[in-house]
Amino acid sequence: MLKVHDVSKSFGGLLVIDSFSMEVQPNQIVGIIGPNGAGKTTLFNIITGYLSPDRGTVTLDNHNITKKKPEKINRYGIARTFQLVKPFANMTVLENVMIGAFSHTSKTAEARRIAQEYVELVGLQNKANEKAGKLSLPERKQIELARALATEPKYLFLDEVFSGLNPTEIEEIIKLIHSIKELKKISFVVIEHNVRVISGISDKVYVLHHGVVIAEGTPEEVLTNQEVVAAYLGG
Numbered sequence: 001m002l003k004v005h006d007v008s009k010s011f012g013g014l015l016v017i018d019s020f021s022m023e024v025q026p027n028q029i030v031g032i033i034g035p036n037g038a039g040k041t042t043l044f045n046i047i048t049g050y051l052s053p054d055r056g057t058v059t060l061d062n063h064n065i066t067k068k069k070p071e072k073i074n075r076y077g078i079a080r081t082f083q084l085v086k087p088f089a090n091m092t093v094l095e096n097v098m099i100g101a102f103s104h105t106s107k108t109a110e111a112r113r114i115a116q117e118y119v120e121l122v123g124l125q126n127k128a129n130e131k132a133g134k135l136s137l138p139e140r141k142q143i144e145l146a147r148a149l150a151t152e153p154k155y156l157f158l159d160e161v162f163s164g165l166n167p168t169e170i171e172e173i174i175k176l177i178h179s180i181k182e183l184k185k186i187s188f189v190v191i192e193h194n195v196r197v198i199s200g201i202s203d204k205v206y207v208l209h210h211g212v213v214i215a216e217g218t219p220e221e222v223l224t225n226q227e228v229v230a231a232y233l234g235g
């Protein structure tokens, strides 16, 4: 289990994450919603080692991983995608995904075999040898997903993986996440600001507002919470 306990973070005088706690069980999908600037990406950066919290702890299966380096946290079993998808444009799809595999093997043939598996899993096998820069936005998101998966995580953090996609493309990625979850038994933590998308996919939702969790629970519980409706849905 992944446990984030009482994490806080300020930038200058601005408190961006205020005593945040969360638990993610194995094989669970957890959603984090909140408007722009709520602190969602900062939270991901803290959990995945790109930023140090001022206070609080992150533990994974009883290992304290707080303030460890991103590569180390990745080896413990946490992978992420970035809000801005930027695969190496001049490398092929397969080569991009091999970068993920190299996190746990130094053998090229082995990395290629692992990468092939995940390129296929996300449905890009027909484009494996094309340059990543030529692919569409949804395809580049699939590359990013495959690259993160190729590190073979137990917990995968997705930062706004649905943004910029149309409803059909969103539906495809949701299906993909569900099938990866069933096949690989991994957990997902998904940042999203579309409430409908997040309730469709999550077992549990946290609502972040100015760095504070104002509600947590099942999508039904959260979306009927008066504070959430007032603060976030503008009701």
Ligand SMILES: Nc1ncnc2c1ncn2[C@@H]1O[C@H](COP(=O)(O)OP(=O)(O)O)[C@@H](O)[C@H]1O
Binding pocket: 011, 016, 034, 035, 036, 037, 038, 039, 040, 041, 042, 043
């Ligand atoms: N490196 C940084 N230095 C200073 N302020 C930052 C930094 N990163 C984020 N912030 C600020 O922290 C707040 C939360 O940002 P962010 O975590 O990116 O929100 P979200 O992902 O929910 O949109 C914003 O006010 C943002 O301007």
Ligand SMILES: [Mg+2]
Binding pocket: 040, 041, 042, 083
């Ligand atoms: Mg963000």
